[in-house]
Amino acid sequence: MPRLNAIDPAHASGKTADLLDAVHQKLGVVPNLLRTFANAPAALEGYLGLSGALAQSSLGAELNEKIALTVAGINGCDYCASAHSAIGKGAGIDRAEIEKNLEGYSSDERTSAILDFAGKLVEARGRVDDDDLDEVRQAGVSDQEIAEIVAAVALNIFTNYFNHVADTEIDFPVVRTGLDGAQAA
Numbered sequence: 380m381p382r383l384n385a386i387d388p389a390h391a392s393g394k395t396a397d398l399l400d401a402v403h404q405k406l407g408v409v410p411n412l413l414r415t416f417a418n419a420p421a422a423l424e425g426y427l428g429l430s431g432a433l434a435q436s437s438l439g440a441e442l443n444e445k446i447a448l449t450v451a452g453i454n455g456c457d458y459c460a461s462a463h464s465a466i467g468k469g470a471g472i473d474r475a476e477i478e479k480n481l482e483g484y485s486s487d488e489r490t491s492a493i494l495d496f497a498g499k500l501v502e503a504r505g506r507v508d509d510d511d512l513d514e515v516r517q518a519g520v521s522d523q524e525i526a527e528i529v530a531a532v533a534l535n536i537f538t539n540y541f542n543h544v545a546d547t548e549i550d551f552p553v554v555r556t557g558l559d560g561a562q563a564a
Contacts, residue, residue, distance in 0.1 A: 383545035385414035394420045398427065411550045412458060412538060422541075429534050436527040441470050442490065443531055448480035449494045450535035452556055453501045458542040459535065461551040481556065492518030493528060500532045 388399040388409050395417050402409050416423040433443055444467040451459035464477050476486060483498040485491040496515040499507050515525060541547075 381411075381415070381546050381548050383415050383418055383547075385411050385548065386417035388414065388417075391417060395423070398423050402427070410462065411548050412462065412542065415545045415547050416541065426534070426537065429530065429537075433527065433531055433534060436530075437521075437523055438527050438531065441467070441472060442493065444470055444472060445476075445480045445485060445490060445494060446497045446528065446531045447535045448477060449483045449497050450501055450532055451539060452481035452483060453498055454536065454539040454543075455556045456539035456542050457553065457555050458547045458549050459539055460554040460556050461549045464554045465551040481554070489518045489520070493520060493524075496520070496525075497528055497532050500529060501536065505529070 386395065386399070388396070388403060391399050398420060399409050399413070399417055402413050413423060413426070416426055434440065436443065438446070444463050447459060447463040448467060450456075451463060460481060464481075467477050467480070468474070472480070479485055480494060483494050485494055492515050496507070496511060499511050503511075512525070515528075520528075
């Protein structure tokens, strides 16, 4: 049962209505996460701004989805696991790869190094050491990409934590991480 209300776009007004309308125009729907973010227009606008900026990053859509899956898996966020599994599938990621990504690795060596680094960021709360940076750099990851990975992890921690607080109703085909609230990071 959701713990925060999802705002009905038809009943929204002002800035909230404008933001939800823009989401609807872009996606054709307004997912429950964004409807729930709409309780605080600043939170919704912040999410949309960072998400939009990262969509233009050098990492690309597919890798951003893989990072989102890894972070959702570590944090036990079933909403994000569900959403990013569906979005990832739409971006051409096959089911087996999605399952690997939820566990923090990939069939591709470079991608696996990136997901491992993303996982270390989550688990160490950003306090990675020089060896962690050396490992991801040895996989051919640039400083620009490292910065974008940190930003992608931060965005996904934001949505994971928000969903934990809100208990957002999943409006995608459901994917369970296997973690309950007591086990989630």
